[in-house]
Amino acid sequence: xxxxxxTLACAIRSVLLADxxxxxxxxxxxxxxxxxxxxxxRSLLRQLRELKEEVVPAPPGMAxxxxxxxxxxxxxxxxxxxKEAAVxxxxxxxxxxxxxxxxxxxxx
Amino acid sequence: xxxxxxxDSKELLDRARQGxxxxxxxxxxxxxxxxFTLAFRLLGNYELAADAAQETFIRAWxxxxxxxxxxxxxxxxxxxxxxxxxxxxxxxxxxxxxxLDEALLMDDASSPSPESSAEMAELRGRLRSAVxxxxxxxxxxxxxxxxxxxxxxxVAKALDISVTAAKVRLHRARQKLKEKLWREME
Numbered sequence: 001x002x003x004x005x006x007t008l009a010c011a012i013r014s015v016l017l018a019d020x021x022x023x024x025x026x027x028x029x030x031x032x033x034x035x036x037x038x039x040x041x042r043s044l045l046r047q048l049r050e051l052k053e054e055v056v057p058a059p060p061g062m063a064x065x066x067x068x069x070x071x072x073x074x075x076x077x078x079x080x081x082x083k084e085a086a087v088x089x090x091x092x093x094x095x096x097x098x099x100x101x102x103x104x105x106x107x108x
Numbered sequence: 109x110x111x112x113x114x115x116d117s118k119e120l121l122d123r124a125r126q127g128x129x130x131x132x133x134x135x136x137x138x139x140x141x142x143x144f145t146l147a148f149r150l151l152g153n154y155e156l157a158a159d160a161a162q163e164t165f166i167r168a169w170x171x172x173x174x175x176x177x178x179x180x181x182x183x184x185x186x187x188x189x190x191x192x193x194x195x196x197x198x199x200x201x202x203x204x205x206x207x208l209d210e211a212l213l214m215d216d217a218s219s220p221s222p223e224s225s226a227e228m229a230e231l232r233g234r235l236r237s238a239v240x241x242x243x244x245x246x247x248x249x250x251x252x253x254x255x256x257x258x259x260x261x262x263v264a265k266a267l268d269i270s271v272t273a274a275k276v277r278l279h280r281a282r283q284k285l286k287e288k289l290w291r292e293m294e
Binding site for chain 1: 129132133136137140141142143144145148149154157158161162165166169231232235236239250254255256257275278279282283285286289290
């Protein structure tokens with residue numbers, strides 16, 4: 001007995017109930033202490049889920065503040081421009097190589 | 109109507125991914141309250157949550173080209189919010205926790221509906237306080253798992269901890285909440 005009518009079996013169920021408040025077994029069926037704990041867990045989890053419906057309004061002007069920061073940020077066109085430049089550089093090297101190869105084959 | 113909204117959001121998202129700042133700002137307007145709410149629940153501080161929400165959108169803007177749309181935009185934003193809040197929370201230890209009650213009072217629109225009973229409001233207020241008083245690591249797990257319905261695996265991944273550690277934290281947090289709530293009522 002662990003006090004308040006709580007047994008070792010109750011302590012074990014307490015851990016199991018925390019993960020699975022819908023747990024049903026012979027001990028819980030016959031133990032008033034564990035039935036109370038199960039009801040409390042179910043109530044707690046239901047109330048926590050309901051908290052999700054509460055919305056805390058964002059401070060006024062947040063969207064404008066975000067937008068004003070966007071222009072300082074590097075963005076896709078710059079990255080694309082970089083990528084295009086890289087592709088163009090590869091193209092130029094390839095063409096130069098082809099021309100050199102063509103000249104060499106002409107002189108040979 | 110819902111389909112129309114989804115289409116609008118998709119169009120905004122496509123334009124934002126092309127670098128359209130106006131379209132992205134519209135998306136910020138759509139999602140700012142949910143992002144701020146999550147940040148506030150995680151951090152428990154109004155100013156810090158405002159910083160985290162703003163930083164979340166900036167990070168989202170940077171990462172938008174890599175967003176493949178495998179998950180909903182809001183889910184993706186929530187993940188960024190968690191990471192950002194975690195980073196800012198560690199960096200800034202001001203944590204002069206403003207309560208959710210105070211934050212809700214800042215907006216009349218979110219006042220309790222007339223039909224909600226005083227008893228329910230009181231119970232909910234106690235629950236909010238109890239969640240806010242949990243240690244940071246436990247509060248984060250409760251918020252993500254029990255309030256936002258994330259799986260243990262998702263929570264563990266977001267916090268870079270093992271699934272077992274996430275479960276242990278959750279168990280301890282729930283025990284604390286249960287004890288606190290019912291001890292006060294008894």
